[in-house]
Amino acid sequence: MKKKNNLLLLFLTILLLGCSSDNGGSSPNGGVDKSANLLATGASANDILANNNFDDLLIEIAYVAGFRPTTETVSNFENFLRERTFKQDINFIYQELPSPNEETLTLNEIADLETDNRTAYNDGRTLAIYIYFADAPSDEDDESQGAVTLGAVYRNTSMIIYEETIRNLLGNSTLISLADVETATLNHEFGHLFGLVNLGTDPVNDHEETELNENDQEVGNNHCNVQGCLMRSELQFGGSMMKMMERSASKGAPAVPELDAECILDLQNNGGR
Numbered sequence: 237m238k239k240k241n242n243l244l245l246l247f248l249t250i251l252l253l254g255c256s257s258d259n260g261g262s263s264p265n266g267g268v269d270k271s272a273n274l275l276a277t278g279a280s281a282n283d284i285l286a287n288n289n290f291d292d293l294l295i296e297i298a299y300v301a302g303f304r305p306t307t308e309t310v311s312n313f314e315n316f317l318r319e320r321t322f323k324q325d326i327n328f329i330y331q332e333l334p335s336p337n338e339e340t341l342t343l344n345e346i347a348d349l350e351t352d353n354r355t356a357y358n359d360g361r362t363l364a365i366y367i368y369f370a371d372a373p374s375d376e377d378d379e380s381q382g383a384v385t386l387g388a389v390y391r392n393t394s395m396i397i398y399e400e401t402i403r404n405l406l407g408n409s410t411l412i413s414l415a416d417v418e419t420a421t422l423n424h425e426f427g428h429l430f431g432l433v434n435l436g437t438d439p440v441n442d443h444e445e446t447e448l449n450e451n452d453q454e455v456g457n458n459h460c461n462v463q464g465c466l467m468r469s470e471l472q473f474g475g476s477m478m479k480m481m482e483r484s485a486s487k488g489a490p491a492v493p494e495l496d497a498e499c500i501l502d503l504q505n506n507g508g509r
Contacts, residue, residue, distance in 0.1 A: 249471070251313065256335060267431055268351045268357050268446075269357070269358050272357075272358045273357050273358055273364060273366075273391070273392065273393045273394070274391055274392075275391060275392040275393075276391070277389045277390065277391060277392060277428060277429070277435060278392065278428065278431040278435040278436025278437070279392040279436060280363065280392040280393060280429070280436075281429070281430050281431030281435075281436040281437045281506055282322060282394060282431075282437075282506050282507050283307075283363055284323075284363060284365075284429060284430060285320070285321050285322070285430060285437075285503060285506055285507040285508035285509075286321075286322055286506075286507025286508065287322045287323065287324070288507070289361075289363075290322055290323075290358070290361055290362060290363035291323065291324045291325065291361045291362070292324060292325040292326070292327070292361060292362040292363070293317065293321070293323045293325070293326045293327070293362070293363055293364075293365060294313075294327050294328075294329065294356050294359075294362050294363070294364045294365070295326070295327070295328050295329070295356075295364075295365045295367065295459050296328075296329050296330075296331060296354065296355060296356040296365065296366050296499060297310070297329070297330050297331070297344075297367050297369065298330075298331040298333055298353055298354070298366065298367070298368045298369070299330070299331070299332060299333065299338075299368070299369035299399070299411065300332075300334070300335050300369065300370060300371040300399075301332050301333070301334065301335070302371070303369045303370070303371050303399040303403075304330070304332070304369065305397070305399070305422075306414060306415045306418060306419050306496060307367060308413075308415040308419075309366045309414075309415045309418040309422065310328060312415065312419040312424050312492070313419060314326055314328075315425065316419075316422075316423050316426070317426070319509060320430065320495070320500075320503055320508050320509050321509065322507070322508070322509065327328060329355075331353065331355065332490065333349075333353055335371050336372070337371075338348060338372045338499055339372060340372055340373055340374065340375040340377070341370055341372045341373070341374060341433050342375045343388070343390050344389065346368065346370070346396050347390060347391075347394075348446065349368065350368065350394055352368055353368075354366045354383070358452070360391075363393070364393060365393045365394075365395075365429070366393060366394045367394075367395050367396075367397060367422070367478075368393075368394075368396045368397070369396075369397045369399040369500050370396055370398050370399055370400065371399065371400045372398075372400060373385070373398050373400060373401045374388070374398055374401070375399070383473055383475075384401050384405065384473065384474035384475070385398060385401070385472065385473075385474070386398055386401060386402055386417070386471075386472060386473065386474055386477065387421045387422070387424065387425040387472065388407070388425065388472075389425050389428045389474045392429070393429070394424070395425045395429065397418070397421055397422065397425070399418075401474065402414070402418060402421060404439055405417070405475075407476060407477075409478070409482065411481075411482045411485040411490045411491070412478070412481050412482060412485055413491075416476075416481060416485075416491040416492055417478075417481070418490045419467070419492050420471060420477065420481060420491070420493060421471070421477075423466055423492070424466055424467065424471040425472075426471060426482060427466060427467050427495065427499070428458070430503055430506075430508065431506060432458075432467050432495075432499050432502060432503070432504075433445075433456075433458050433459055433460050433467050433499065433502075434456055434458060434461070435458045437502050437505075437506040438502070438505070438506070439498070440498070440501045440502055440505050441498055441501070443460055443461050443462055443496075443498040443499075444456040444457070444458065444459070444460070444461065445459045445460060445461040445468070445469055446461075457469060459472075460496060460498065460499055462487075462496040462497075462498055462499075464480075464493055464496065465490075465493060465494075465495060465496035465498075465499060466493040466494055466495045466496075466499070467495065467496075467499055468480070468493070471493065480493070481493070
C-alpha cells in the first residue's frame with residue numbers, strides 16, 4: 237500500500253512541477269519565449285498529434301557524456317512518432333553535457349538542468365521537445381523493493397530517461413537489448429506527452445488502471461488496464477518492465493510493447509493517427 241501511495245505522490249509531483257511558472261515567460265530583453273514549453277504534462281497532446289498549430293517536431297536529445305541512446309533506439313522512436321502523429325518533419329539535435337555529479341536526481345534538479353541547458357523551444361510551426369538522458373537514478377527509487385524508475389515526464393514537452401538505471405537493470409540479459417529497453421521507455425513516456433491515459437487526451441472508452449490512495453479509495457493512475465499495452469504501469473518501473481518484455485521475447489514476439497486498440501482510438505480522437 238505504501239509503495240502505491242508513494243508512486244501516486246511521485247506522479248502528482250510531476251504534474252505540479254509541470255504547472256510551475258518559475259522558469260516561464262519571455263525574456264525581458266526580448267529573448268526566446270519559453271512559456272509554451274513550460275506547461276503541465278499533456279497540455280500539448282493535440283499540438284503534438286495533429287498539424288493544426290505545428291507541422292514539425294524538433295527533438296533535442298541532451299545526454300551526459302557516455303550515456304547517449306543507441307542509434308537503433310532513436311530510429312525506433314522516430315518510427316513510433318511517425319506512426320502516431322501527422323507531423324511532416326521530425327528532426328533530432330544532440331547535446332552532450334557534463335555530469336551534474338549527483339548520486340540521485342530530484343525532479344526539481346532535473347528541471348533546473350533543463351533551464352540551464354535546453355536550447356530548442358517552439359518556433360513558428362515547429363514544436364520542440366526536450367529529452368534528458370541522465371547518469372544518475374531518481375531520488376524516489378527503492379532498489380530493495382525493486383522499484384526503480386526508468387523515465388518520467390514533468391512538463392508538456394519535457395522528459396527524463398534514467399539511462400544509468402536502464403543499463404544497470406539490463407545487465408547481461410540474452411533476451412532483450414539495450415535498444416529494446418530504451419525504446420520501450422521512450423515510447424511509454426512519450427505516450428504521456430500524447431496525453432495518455434486520461435492526461436490531456438480524453439479516453440473514448442474507460443481503460444484507465446486504478447490503485448488505492450491513502451484513504452483506500454480507488455483512483456486512476458494515468459496508465460492503461462489492457463494487458464500487454466505500452467501504457468501499462470509496469471513500463472515505468474524497472475523489474476516489472478523487464479519481466480514483461482522478457483516474457484514476450486521468450487515467446488518469439490517483439491520485446492517492445494505496442495499501444496493497444498483503446499489507446500490508439502484515444503489518439504485518433506485527439507488528432508493523431
